[in-house]
Amino acid sequence: MTNIYYNKVFILCAFLCAISFSSAQNYDGPGGVGSDADNRFWFDANTINQADGTSVNTWNNQGGNTNGFTQTTGSDQPLLNLTGPNNQSELNFDGTNDFFDLANNSDLNSGGPWNERSFVLVFTTGSEVSSRQVLYEEGGAIRGFNIYIEGGDLFFSGYNQPNDGIGSPWGLPNIEQISTTTSITPSTSYILTVIYEQDGGDNTSGTINGYLNNSNFDT
Numbered sequence: 001m002t003n004i005y006y007n008k009v010f011i012l013c014a015f016l017c018a019i020s021f022s023s024a025q026n027y028d029g030p031g032g033v034g035s036d037a038d039n040r041f042w043f044d045a046n047t048i049n050q051a052d053g054t055s056v057n058t059w060n061n062q063g064g065n066t067n068g069f070t071q072t073t074g075s076d077q078p079l080l081n082l083t084g085p086n087n088q089s090e091l092n093f094d095g096t097n098d099f100f101d102l103a104n105n106s107d108l109n110s111g112g113p114w115n116e117r118s119f120v121l122v123f124t125t126g127s128e129v130s131s132r133q134v135l136y137e138e139g140g141a142i143r144g145f146n147i148y149i150e151g152g153d154l155f156f157s158g159y160n161q162p163n164d165g166i167g168s169p170w171g172l173p174n175i176e177q178i179s180t181t182t183s184i185t186p187s188t189s190y191i192l193t194v195i196y197e198q199d200g201g202d203n204t205s206g207t208i209n210g211y212l213n214n215s216n217f218d219t
Helices: none
Strands: 002-005 009-017 041-043 079-081 090-093 099-102 116-124 133-139 143-150 153-160 177-183 189-198 206-212 215-218
Touching: 116 133, 116 143, 143 189, 153 189, 153 206, 177 206, 177 215
Parallel strands: none
Antiparallel strands: 002 099, 002 133, 009 041, 009 090, 009 116, 079 090, 116 189, 133 143, 143 153, 153 177, 189 206, 206 215
């Protein structure tokens, strides 16, 4: 299961790219990057057709995959704000366990392995950034990706615990997690881009690059 859920964080619009971009010249994706089909998961709050201040239980995918976010529990549904920063629509996650689920999908977490993955999130932090606030999570108990805020920092982490293939587990003995980290401030809007890429497709080496507002903060 994949979750996108926020504790005291506002999401302006988000798009998640589960596969690398193709070389097609049809640039109708978010910000002119790739096409709808190339970007397998693309979520834009401006496409939610509801009244201001109402609870949102479905966030449709604008990308090439048909699966979208859902949340059937009314008390855990975020609220739509039609007049966010730059007059863009946003979803308000108020910190009371608001979250969205995305069903297991071969484009995202039940297929692979993938040599390349790209993630982009547009969000505004709340009034405090000290407590752990999970923005995105996929995977399970033994391997996965997550993006979260804690202690004034923003983290993108990958973990792989079982020793079941070349390059596994990640890192040194007893260290199963790798991450990119940068500091952030309260009540601030950010564009986070994370690019995961293997070198040569041999599953033995590669990089995770983190960019915040187009500036590379860690590799």
